[in-house]
Amino acid sequence: MSTDVQMNSNQPDREKESQDAARDDSLKTVRKSPSKSRKMVRSELMGDHTHETSVGVNVHIYERDGKYLARGRFERRPFGETLGTDLQEAKSKLRELLHRLDSGTFVPPSDARKQILKTRRIPNLTLRQLCDRFLSEKRKTRGKKTTRSYMNRLAPALDYAELAQSLKKWPAANLLNRDFTLGLVEFLFNRKVTRNGSTNAPTKPMSARQIQNCLDTLRMVLKWACRADVRNLPPDFVNPVSTDLFDQSFNKDPLRRCVFPLERRLALLNTMDDWQFITLSIIFVLPLRLEDVEGLLVSDVDFEKQQVHFGSRFGGSDFNKGKVEVQFPLPEELMPLLRISVGERVEGPLFLNRKIYQGKSSIRYAFDSKSDLEQQYQLELAKAPKGTILNSQDRKAAFRKFLSKAGGVTSDYVGKQLRQVIGKGQPGKPHDFRGSITQEMKEAGVPFLELRYLTAHAVNDIINVYSGLNPKHEIAKYYDKIRPLLEAIKTRTEQLVTSEISACQSRSNPVQDTLPEGGQNV
Numbered sequence: 408m409s410t411d412v413q414m415n416s417n418q419p420d421r422e423k424e425s426q427d428a429a430r431d432d433s434l435k436t437v438r439k440s441p442s443k444s445r446k447m448v449r450s451e452l453m454g455d456h457t458h459e460t461s462v463g464v465n466v467h468i469y470e471r472d473g474k475y476l477a478r479g480r481f482e483r484r485p486f487g488e489t490l491g492t493d494l495q496e497a498k499s500k501l502r503e504l505l506h507r508l509d510s511g512t513f514v515p516p517s518d519a520r521k522q523i524l525k526t527r528r529i530p531n532l533t534l535r536q537l538c539d540r541f542l543s544e545k546r547k548t549r550g551k552k553t554t555r556s557y558m559n560r561l562a563p564a565l566d567y568a569e570l571a572q573s574l575k576k577w578p579a580a581n582l583l584n585r586d587f588t589l590g591l592v593e594f595l596f597n598r599k600v601t602r603n604g605s606t607n608a609p610t611k612p613m614s615a616r617q618i619q620n621c622l623d624t625l626r627m628v629l630k631w632a633c634r635a636d637v638r639n640l641p642p643d644f645v646n647p648v649s650t651d652l653f654d655q656s657f658n659k660d661p662l663r664r665c666v667f668p669l670e671r672r673l674a675l676l677n678t679m680d681d682w683q684f685i686t687l688s689i690i691f692v693l694p695l696r697l698e699d700v701e702g703l704l705v706s707d708v709d710f711e712k713q714q715v716h717f718g719s720r721f722g723g724s725d726f727n728k729g730k731v732e733v734q735f736p737l738p739e740e741l742m743p744l745l746r747i748s749v750g751e752r753v754e755g756p757l758f759l760n761r762k763i764y765q766g767k768s769s770i771r772y773a774f775d776s777k778s779d780l781e782q783q784y785q786l787e788l789a790k791a792p793k794g795t796i797l798n799s800q801d802r803k804a805a806f807r808k809f810l811s812k813a814g815g816v817t818s819d820y821v822g823k824q825l826r827q828v829i830g831k832g833q834p835g836k837p838h839d840f841r842g843s844i845t846q847e848m849k850e851a852g853v854p855f856l857e858l859r860y861l862t863a864h865a866v867n868d869i870i871n872v873y874s875g876l877n878p879k880h881e882i883a884k885y886y887d888k889i890r891p892l893l894e895a896i897k898t899r900t901e902q903l904v905t906s907e908i909s910a911c912q913s914r915s916n917p918v919q920d921t922l923p924e925g926g927q928n929v
Contacts, residue, residue: 445471445472446471447469447470447471447476448469448470448471449468449469449470450468450469450470450475451468452468452475452490452494452497452498452501453498453501455468456468458501458505460505460508460509461509462508462509462511464479464480464481464508465479465480466478466479466501466504466505466508467479468501473492474489474490474491474492475489475490475491475492475494475497475501476488476489476490477489477490477500477501477504481508481513481515484515486515486516486517487516488500488504488516490504503528529581529638529639529640529641530639531579531581532579532580532581532639533568533578533579533580534564534565534568534569534577534580534583535565535568535569536580537580537628537629537632537639537640538561538565538628540632540639541557541628541631541632542554542557542558542561544631545557546797547797547798548797548798549798549800550797550798550799550800550801550803550804551800551801551804552800552804553800557624560617560620560621560623560624560625561621561624561625561628563594563595563598563613563621564591564621564624564625566594567590567591567594567595568587568591573587573590580629580632580639580640581640581641581644583629583647584645584647585647585649587647588622588647588648588649588652589652591622591625592618592622592652592653595613595618595621595622596612596613596618597612598612598613599611599612599613600612600613600617615654618653619653619654622648622652622653625648626646626648629644629646629647629648630646632644633646665842665843665846665847666834666835666839666842666843667835667839667840667843667844668843668847669847669888669889669891669892672691672840672843672892673891673892673895675691675828675829676688676691676892676895676896676899677895678828679828681764681903682761682764682765683824683828684744684899684903685744685747685748685758685764685903686700686748686758686816686821686824687821687824687825687828688741688744688896689741689745690821690825690837690840691840691844691892691896692738692741692844692889692892692893692896693735693844694840694841694844694845694848694861694862695840695841696727696728696838696841696863697818697821697822697825697837697838698727698728698807698818699717699727699863700758700816700818700821701807701810701815701816701817701818701821702725702727702806702807702810703715703717703756703757703758704720704754704755704756704757704777704780705749705752705753705754705755705756705757706754706777707757708737708745708749708757710742710745710746713736713737713739713742714734714735714736714737714879715734715735715737716732716733716734716735717731717732717733717735717863718730718731718732718733719732721781721784721806723799723802724784724788724799724802724803724805724806725802725803725806725807726799726803727863728863729863729864729865731863731864731865733860733861733863734878735861735878735882736878736879736882736883738886738893740893740894740896740897740900741893741896743897743900743901743904744896744900744903745757747900747903747904752773752774753774753775753776754774754775754776754777754779754780755770755772755773755774755780755810755813755814755815756810756813756814756815756816757815758815758816759814759815759816760811760814760815760816760817760820761816761820763814768814770813770814771812771813771814772812772813772814774813783809784806784809787805787809787812788802788805788809791805821837822837825837825840841862845858845862847885847888847889848861848882848885850888851884851885851887851888852881852884853881853882853884853885854881855868856868856876857876857877857878857881857882860876860878861878861882
């Protein structure tokens with residue numbers, strides 16, 4: 408009995424000793440394995456260990472960890488290149504290395520990384536591989552949205568290029584010729600598509616404008632591939648997508664009628680509910696894009712100077728389409744409505760979404776100042792997954808998403824509400840408001856340069872060098888022309904004020920509509 412107890416008492420010590428010994432052996436193995444795997448051993452390629460060149464440089468072949476290596480000395484400095492694990496691949500790279508040494512085009516790997524124009528062989532790519540390289544670069548430089556548009560336009564060209572009969576004639580991108588483009592044009596004109604890519608929607612032929620977009624984008628890809636700093640196609644490659652194969656422009660009718668004249672905008676104003684009236688009225692007055700409404704902040708409105716600012720902010724993290732700075736003078740009738748939209752807030756999105764307006768949701772972020780908003784945005788930006796913020800467009804998308812989380816309205820929802828106000832089957836689209844208002848500004852006598860400035864376009868005319876602009880004086884002509892619309896907005900705003908809706912818009916007392924869905928006449 409005592410012997411059994413003694414044996415059991417010694418068992419933990421033996422297990423501990425065995426574990427320590429196993430740990431020591433594993434440490435020795437770990438320490439020895441890297442040195443063994445990193446050791447170079449003498450090897451041969453094409454029957455020789457040493458390969459001589461005509462310039463006196465000898466290349467020696469070694470093998471390490473299953474990979475063939477080429478070593479030598481060039482201009483009194485050692486160099487080395489990895490030839491790969493496959494025998495045939497290693498032979499091919501060795502022949503290329505010897506040719507570069509003989510021809511005088513060899514650049515050591517340490518110096519090759521410093522080259523502005525990389526020296527490499529022109530790859531033999533398929534059209535899909537070439538488009539993938541193009542889209543990968545555009546994702547880094549132009550943003551996710553533009554890249555998606557390019558991809559959708561290139562998809563029909565890839566469908567044609569990857570047909571069995573097409574692959575037999577043009578297996579690689581550098582073999583594309585005019586016959587390929589002629590066949591592609593015929594393929595596109597006979598292609599059936601659905602509206603917005605909906606699977607179960609009725610099909611119809613591709614529009615001529617979309618065919619032009621597809622061919623223009625393919626032409627852009629091939630031209631990009633021929634650039635000296637890209638060199639995915641040889642410099643003597645002739646771009647087969649010539650402009651004579653498709654229509655170049657689709658100009659609008661210069662004698663077209665105004666889609667949303669003053670009388671129609673006035674009638675639509677009377678059909679809106681309270682939230683639509685507060686949020687969308689500014690689109691009935693100013694020539695804005697939908698994304699401009701989405702990006703407006705409380706601090707963008709100067710109630711003292713009676714103007715609103717459109718432009719870049721936060722070091723270029725947010726900007727309008729043309730990246731143009733605009734100080735737009737506002738009519739007096741619009742200011743009380745903007746005060747209702749602001750409420751008691753100091754900073755944040757100017758127009759809140761419907762759920763917050765109706766008290767069904769609370770504001771997620773509160774801002775004490777513009778600098779506080781920027782600081783919270785920077786914190787939100789730091790949380791973005793790696794690889795999602797690659798350019799200014801990605802920062803803009805992140806900022807607009809941040810404003811949406813802060814309770815702001817989105818451009819998609821603004822467009823949806825405008826389509827609801829217009830009515831199903833009625834003529835006109837949301838972006839037609841901008842064109843109609845611009846037409847009325849022109850008819851009111853607003854000069855050309857002021858018109859370009861107020862519509863957020865660059866003013867690059869030579870007259871701008873010698874003469875400044877006076878948008879406040881000129882826009883008054885337009886406001887006089889739309890006086891009935893401004894008076895209707897003023898009357899409706901007074902009804903909201905008397906109903907104490909401005910006080911109800913604060914977070915503590917949610918706002919309720921005073922008009923039924925569909926509105927009423929004012």
